[in-house]
Amino acid sequence: MQTRKLLIIEKNLIAHSGHYWTQVGQLKKILPKHSTHLLAGDCYDESFGRADAKISSRDIFIGRQIARIRHGSMAEKFRAGMRLAKKAKVSDLRGSSLLQGLRATAKRLSLSSQDIIVIPTADIDELEAAVQFVRHRDCSTPIHLRFVHHLLGETKELMLEKRLAAVRPLLSAQIHLYSETIEMADFLAQKYNIEVQGGFFMPCSLPPEQPIHVREKQDLFRVGVLGMARKDKGSSRIGPILDSLSELEESPRGLKSKLPIVxxxxxxxxxIADSPYYGNITRRDGLELHPASAGPDSFRVLLTSCDLLLLPYDLSEYRVRGSGLIQDAVAAGIPIVHTRGMAMQSFLDHGNALSAETPQEFAEAILKVARDPTKFKQGTSTAQTYYAKLLRSSPFVPPLDI
Known part of the structure; x- marks a missing residue:
C-alpha cells in the first residue's frame, strides 16, 4: 500500500520561534502513517529536514500588492502599483507565487485524494491560493486551513472584507476551515460570513499529559511574565501592576503573601530601563530577568518554575484570538491571572484562573493566589484534564478518516 503524504505549508517556520515549529511535530503525531513534506518560507532553517519547496518573502510581498490592486481603493491601487514598479518584474505578475509553489509541489509529490495538505497558521493569502488551487482542479487533495489571527494576516479590516467576499463563493467541500478558538469562529461568521470550525488547538511548549515540574524548595512565589514583550500582550501594564502590588502590601489592610513575590x-x-514596554517599572526589587531568546528547553524550565502566569493582554487582539501561554499554563497546572473578557474562556473557567481589568485588580488577584495557592489546585487539575480531552477530540481528526 502506498504511503499517504502530508504536505505542511508554513511560511514562518523557524526552529524554536513562536509555536510554528511545535505544530509540525504535532501534525506528524496526529498523522503518524503519513510521510511529511514541507512548503516553507525562505527563513526556514531546515530544522525538520529539507523543505520540498520554499516561498520567498519577496514573492509574498508581491502577492499582497497584487491583492491591493484587485481589491483596494484607487489610492491603494496606485500605491501598490508604485511598489510593484520598484520591486517586481513582468514575470512576477503571472499570479500568486504561493499558488504556483503549491501546484508545483503537489505535482512533484503526485498528491491524490488520499493525501492531505495542512496550513496550521493560515492567512488570507493562503486561503486565496487554496481556493484557486481547487478551482483549477490541480488535484483532489483535501486542504485544511487553521486561522489563529482574526485579521488573517491583513492589516486593514476593509481589505480583508473585500478579499473574503471574493473568496467566499468559491469555497468547496475540498477546503476545510478551522480556527484555534471558538470565539474566533463566531467572530469570522458574524463579521465576514465565513463559516469555520472552532476549537482546533495544538500543544505549544507542553503537552497536558506531561508530568508537572514542581520546585523542591518553595521559598518564594514566582509570577511569570513570559514571552516577547509586545503592546498587544499588555507589557506596558506590568509597571502599574507592580506599583499597585507594592501599595497593597504596604497598606494598613496588610494584604501580604506568605512568601516573597518575584x-x-x-x-x-x-x-530593562531602555524597554519601551518595561521601562516604566519602578519596583526593581523582586525582578528576575531571563533571556527573551531562550530555547525551548530553557523556556519549559522557566515556565514550570512559575507559581502563576500573568496575562494582562489587550482585548483589541485577544478578545477572539488564542494564547499559547494559556495552553502552556493549563498543561503545566499553573494558575492564571488574565484580562477580563479574553478568548479561550473554556480554558479559564475551571477554578484555575482569575480575571482583572485595572492594575489594582490585577495586584489583588496576584495576592489572592499567592496567599493560598492550594485553593487553585483542584481547578488547575480539572483544566488540565479538559485540555487533554480537547486535544483528543480535535475537530481536525474526524474528517481525515485515518
Missing part, C-alpha cells in the same frame, strides 16, 4: 520577566532590551 516576577520572572523576559525583557526585550539588554537593559
Amino acid at each position: 516576577f520572572a520577566i523576559q525583557p526585550d532590551t539588554p537593559d
Whole structure:
C-alpha cells in the first residue's frame, strides 16, 4: 500500500520561534502513517529536514500588492502599483507565487485524494491560493486551513472584507476551515460570513499529559511574565501592576503573601530601563530577568518554575484570538491571572484562573493566589484534564478518516 503524504505549508517556520515549529511535530503525531513534506518560507532553517519547496518573502510581498490592486481603493491601487514598479518584474505578475509553489509541489509529490495538505497558521493569502488551487482542479487533495489571527494576516479590516467576499463563493467541500478558538469562529461568521470550525488547538511548549515540574524548595512565589514583550500582550501594564502590588502590601489592610513575590520577566532590551514596554517599572526589587531568546528547553524550565502566569493582554487582539501561554499554563497546572473578557474562556473557567481589568485588580488577584495557592489546585487539575480531552477530540481528526 502506498504511503499517504502530508504536505505542511508554513511560511514562518523557524526552529524554536513562536509555536510554528511545535505544530509540525504535532501534525506528524496526529498523522503518524503519513510521510511529511514541507512548503516553507525562505527563513526556514531546515530544522525538520529539507523543505520540498520554499516561498520567498519577496514573492509574498508581491502577492499582497497584487491583492491591493484587485481589491483596494484607487489610492491603494496606485500605491501598490508604485511598489510593484520598484520591486517586481513582468514575470512576477503571472499570479500568486504561493499558488504556483503549491501546484508545483503537489505535482512533484503526485498528491491524490488520499493525501492531505495542512496550513496550521493560515492567512488570507493562503486561503486565496487554496481556493484557486481547487478551482483549477490541480488535484483532489483535501486542504485544511487553521486561522489563529482574526485579521488573517491583513492589516486593514476593509481589505480583508473585500478579499473574503471574493473568496467566499468559491469555497468547496475540498477546503476545510478551522480556527484555534471558538470565539474566533463566531467572530469570522458574524463579521465576514465565513463559516469555520472552532476549537482546533495544538500543544505549544507542553503537552497536558506531561508530568508537572514542581520546585523542591518553595521559598518564594514566582509570577511569570513570559514571552516577547509586545503592546498587544499588555507589557506596558506590568509597571502599574507592580506599583499597585507594592501599595497593597504596604497598606494598613496588610494584604501580604506568605512568601516573597518575584516576577520572572523576559525583557526585550539588554537593559530593562531602555524597554519601551518595561521601562516604566519602578519596583526593581523582586525582578528576575531571563533571556527573551531562550530555547525551548530553557523556556519549559522557566515556565514550570512559575507559581502563576500573568496575562494582562489587550482585548483589541485577544478578545477572539488564542494564547499559547494559556495552553502552556493549563498543561503545566499553573494558575492564571488574565484580562477580563479574553478568548479561550473554556480554558479559564475551571477554578484555575482569575480575571482583572485595572492594575489594582490585577495586584489583588496576584495576592489572592499567592496567599493560598492550594485553593487553585483542584481547578488547575480539572483544566488540565479538559485540555487533554480537547486535544483528543480535535475537530481536525474526524474528517481525515485515518
